[in-house]
Amino acid sequence: MSNLNEAGGAGSQKAASENAPVSVISNFIKDIINDDLKSGKHAGIITRFPPEPNGYLHIGHAKSICLNFGLAKEYGGRCHLRFDDTNPCKEDIEYIESIERDVKWLGFDWNEHLYYASDYYDALYEYAVALIKMDKAYVCELTNEEMREYRGTLTEGGKHSPHRDRPVSESLELFERMKKGEFEDGKLVLRAKIDMSSPNINMRDPIIYRIRHTTHHRTGDKWCIYPMYDFTHCVSDAIEKITHSICTLEFEDHRPLYDWFLDVLKTECHPRQIEFARLNLTFTVMSKRKLLELVEKKYVSGWDDPRMPTISGLRRRGYTAEAIRNFCEMIGVAKSNSTVDFAMLEYCVREDLNKKAMRVMGVLKPLKVVITNYPDGQVEELDAQNNPEDESAGTRKIPFSKVIYIERDDFREDPPKQFFRLAPGREVRLKHAYYIKCETAVKDEKGEITELHCTYDPATKGGWSDDGRKVQGTLHWVSAAHALECEVRIYDQLFTKSNPDETASGDYKENLNENSLVKLYPCYVEPGLKSAKIEDRYQFLRQGYFCLDSDSTPDKLIFNRTVSLVDTWAKLEKKIQKK
RNA sequence: UGGGGAGUCGUCUAAUGGUAGGACAGCAGACUCUGGAUCUGUACGUGAGAGUUCGAUUCUUUCCUCCCCAGCCA
Numbered sequence: 001m002s003n004l005n006e007a008g009g010a011g012s013q014k015a016a017s018e019n020a021p022v023s024v025i026s027n028f029i030k031d032i033i034n035d036d037l038k039s040g041k042h043a044g045i046i047t048r049f050p051p052e053p054n055g056y057l058h059i060g061h062a063k064s065i066c067l068n069f070g071l072a073k074e075y076g077g078r079c080h081l082r083f084d085d086t087n088p089c090k091e092d093i094e095y096i097e098s099i100e101r102d103v104k105w106l107g108f109d110w111n112e113h114l115y116y117a118s119d120y121y122d123a124l125y126e127y128a129v130a131l132i133k134m135d136k137a138y139v140c141e142l143t144n145e146e147m148r149e150y151r152g153t154l155t156e157g158g159k160h161s162p163h164r165d166r167p168v169s170e171s172l173e174l175f176e177r178m179k180k181g182e183f184e185d186g187k188l189v190l191r192a193k194i195d196m197s198s199p200n201i202n203m204r205d206p207i208i209y210r211i212r213h214t215t216h217h218r219t220g221d222k223w224c225i226y227p228m229y230d231f232t233h234c235v236s237d238a239i240e241k242i243t244h245s246i247c248t249l250e251f252e253d254h255r256p257l258y259d260w261f262l263d264v265l266k267t268e269c270h271p272r273q274i275e276f277a278r279l280n281l282t283f284t285v286m287s288k289r290k291l292l293e294l295v296e297k298k299y300v301s302g303w304d305d306p307r308m309p310t311i312s313g314l315r316r317r318g319y320t321a322e323a324i325r326n327f328c329e330m331i332g333v334a335k336s337n338s339t340v341d342f343a344m345l346e347y348c349v350r351e352d353l354n355k356k357a358m359r360v361m362g363v364l365k366p367l368k369v370v371i372t373n374y375p376d377g378q379v380e381e382l383d384a385q386n387n388p389e390d391e392s393a394g395t396r397k398i399p400f401s402k403v404i405y406i407e408r409d410d411f412r413e414d415p416p417k418q419f420f421r422l423a424p425g426r427e428v429r430l431k432h433a434y435y436i437k438c439e440t441a442v443k444d445e446k447g448e449i450t451e452l453h454c455t456y457d458p459a460t461k462g463g464w465s466d467d468g469r470k471v472q473g474t475l476h477w478v479s480a481a482h483a484l485e486c487e488v489r490i491y492d493q494l495f496t497k498s499n500p501d502e503t504a505s506g507d508y509k510e511n512l513n514e515n516s517l518v519k520l521y522p523c524y525v526e527p528g529l530k531s532a533k534i535e536d537r538y539q540f541l542r543q544g545y546f547c548l549d550s551d552s553t554p555d556k557l558i559f560n561r562t563v564s565l566v567d568t569w570a571k572l573e574k575k576i577q578k579k
Numbered sequence: 580u581g582g583g584g585a586g587u588c589g590u591c592u593a594a595u596g597g598u599a600g601g602a603c604a605g606c607a608g609a610c611u612c613u614g615g616a617u618c619u620g621u622a623c624g625u626g627a628g629a630g631u632u633c634g635a636u637u638c639u640u641u642c643c644u645c646c647c648c649a650g651c652c653a
Contacts, residue, residue, distance in 0.1 A: 025592090025593090027592090027593095031595090052652085052653050054652090086652095089652090090652075148649075148650090151649055154580090154582075154648075155580060155582095157581090188651095199583090200582055200583075201582080202582095204649085210651040226651095228650095230653095249585090249647070250646095252583055252584060253583045254648090255583090277646095282590085288653090330603080331592075331602095331603095332591065332593085332602095334591085335584070335585065336584090336645095337586095337646050338590080339590075339591085341589085341590045341604065343590085343603060344590080344603050344604080347602090347603060350616095354615075359615095385612095388613085388616080418614090420614065421614090429612055430612095431613070462612090463612045471612085472614090474612050539613085542613045542614080542615070544615095565613075565614095565615045565616090566614090567615090570614090
C-alpha cells in the first residue's frame with residue numbers, strides 16, 4: 001500500500017526539486033520594471049502573489065504565480081505569498097493548505113516570505129484611526145439599502161451620508177466601540193471620506209471596515225471588525241515594501257483608491273499597481289463561484305477532479321508543473337481580454353510528456369487474439385524500449401505468449417482504403433514482437449467478433465523481417481496471461497461549448513458535457529505497471545499519456561488519460577466519412 | 580447615456596516611425612517498428628475613415644466594436 005502514497009518512480013516528477021527556469025520573453029510589465037531599474041526608482045523588485053483562501057487555485061492563478069514569482073526570479077528580487085484573508089465568512093484553512101501545496105508544486109518558493117493580511121490587522125486598525133484623525137474617514141450608520149441609494153448610479157453622482165460631517169471625536173469613539181463588539185453585524189461601517197460626486201464609483205466614500213462577528217481562521221475571535229480589500233491590499237503591499245503590485249484588469253479603476261490611501265497615509269513605500277488580463281481558456285470556466293458550484297453540487301468529484309481547470313485537478317489528470325509553466329510563458333502577458341485555445345495547453349503537456357514519459361503498452365478496448373501456430377504454454381521475454389526520445393531511459397522485458405489482447409479499433413473486417421491495421425488476410429507488426437497475419441475472425445451468434453485467429457512469423461522476432469517485406473501497421477498488445485487488469489478513465493472537455501457562458505437560459509451548467517468522463521473496464525496493461533505509484537505518468541503506446549489516479553488501490557489500478565496522442569488516423573477517417 | 584480599459588492571422592502574442600514576426604490550431608508533404616515524435620512547405624492579420632510623414636501597427640483626430648465598475652466580496 002505504501003507505494004500508492006506518494007509520487008515517485010520512473011514516470012513521475014520530483015516536484016520539490018523542480019526549479020522554474022527564467023523567462024526570456026518580454027512583456028509590458030518587464031518594460032515598466034526595466035524603466036524603474038534604469039531610472040533608479042528601484043534597486044530591486046519585490047512582487048507578491050495575494051490569493052484569497054476561499055477556493056482552490058486554478059490555471060488562471062498559475063498565470064499570475066508564474067508572472068509574479070517568475071519576475072522576482074528573473075530580476076533577482078523576491079516574491080511574497082500573502083493570503084488576502086479579510087473575509088472570515090468565506091475563507092478556510094483547507095484552502096490555505098491547498099494553495100501552499102499548489103504553488104510549491106508549480107515549482108516556486110516564497111522562502112520565509114509567507115504573510116497574511118490578517119498579520120496586519122493591528123497596523124490596519126491604527127492606519128484607520130489615523131485616517132479618522134485626519135478627517136479622512138468617518139463612521140457611517142446608513143443601512144445597506146440606504147448606502148446603495150446614496151451611492152448614486154453610473155451616470156449620476158451620489159449624496160453625502162448624513163454622518164459624513166460628524167466630529168472626528170465621535171467617529172473615533174464609535175470606531176472604538178465597533179472594535180469592542182458593541183454593535184451587531186452591519187450596523188455601522190467606517191468609510192473613507194473622498195468624493196461622493198466622483199465619476200469613479202470606487203471613490204464615493206468606500207467602506208473600509210465592516211462588522212463581522214465571525215471567528216477568523218487565524219485571529220480567532222480577537223476581531224469583530226474586518227478591513228475591506230481596497231484598504232487592506234494597498235497597505236499590506238506598502239508594509240511588505242512591494243515594488244510592483246500586479247493584479248488583474250478589473251482592479252484598474254480601483255487604482256486611484258489604492259493610490260489615495262497610500263498618499264493620504266504617507267506610507268514610506270508606495271507600490272505601483274499594474275494590471276494585466278486574466279487568463280480565459282476555451283471549454284472551461286475559471287470563476288471561483290462557478291468552480292465552487294461544480295464542486296458543491298457534485299457535478300465533479302471535488303476540487304481535484306481531473307476535469308477541473310484547478311492546479312490540483314490538472315495535477316491529478318497528469319499534467320506536469322513544467323508543462324503548465326511553459327504554457328504560462330507561451331501565452332504571454334498583455335492588457336487585452338483574451339481566451340486561449342485549450343489546444344495550446346494540451347500541446348504543452350504533450351511536448352513535456354513526450355520527453356519524460358515511459359512508454360508502456362495498454363489495451364483499452366480489448367480484443368482477444370489467438371496465435372494459432374505459437375506453441376502452447378510458451379512465454380518469451382521480449383525487449384522493449386522505454387522511451388525512444390530518451391536513450392538513457394533504457395529497456396525492459398515484456399512477456400509474449402499465445403493469447404494476447406489487441407485494441408478492438410485496430411481490427412476491421414472491412415477496412416477502408418487508408419486503414420493500415422489488422423484485417424482478414426492482412427499482416428501487421430506487433431510492437432517489439434512479431435509480424436502476425438489475421439486468418440479468421442470468430443463471431444458469436446449475434447455476429448459480434450469475439451476473437452481473432454492469427455498466425456505469426458517466427459522469423460520476425462523483435463518486429464523485423466530480413467526479406468524486405470513491409471508491413472504498414474504496428475499494433476500495441478499485451479499478453480493475456482500476464483496482463484494487469486485495470487480501469488481507465490477517459491476525459492473530455494467539461495463543457496460542450498467553447499464558451500460555456502454562451503447559453504439560452506443564462507445558466508452555464510446547461511453546457512455541461514455529459515460524456516466528460518467515461519470509465520473503461522476491464523483494460524489490460526503490461527505487468528510492469530504493478531509498481532506504478534500515484535501520479536506516475538506513462539505513455540500508453542499509440543494512445544496517449546496516462547497517470548495513476550489517486551483512487552487506485554493495490555487491487556485495482558486506475559489510470560487517467562491526461563491527453564491523447566495526436567491522432568492523425570482519427571482525423572483522416574473523419575474526412576473519409578464526410579466524403 | 581458617467582468613468583476606466585482594450586482592439587494585430589482562426590487563437591494567443593511580438594514589432595515602440597523603417598521588410599508585420601513567432602507559437603498553437605489548419606492544410607500539404609517527407610520520414611517513421613508509436614498513423615506518436617521529428618522535419619519541410621503552405622495559407623491566414625494591423626476595426627473603419629481622415630490627417631502628419633519619403634515612410635504609420637506605431638503619432639494626431641473622428642468614428643465603430645468589445646470588456647470592467649453601482650458587494651458591508653476579492
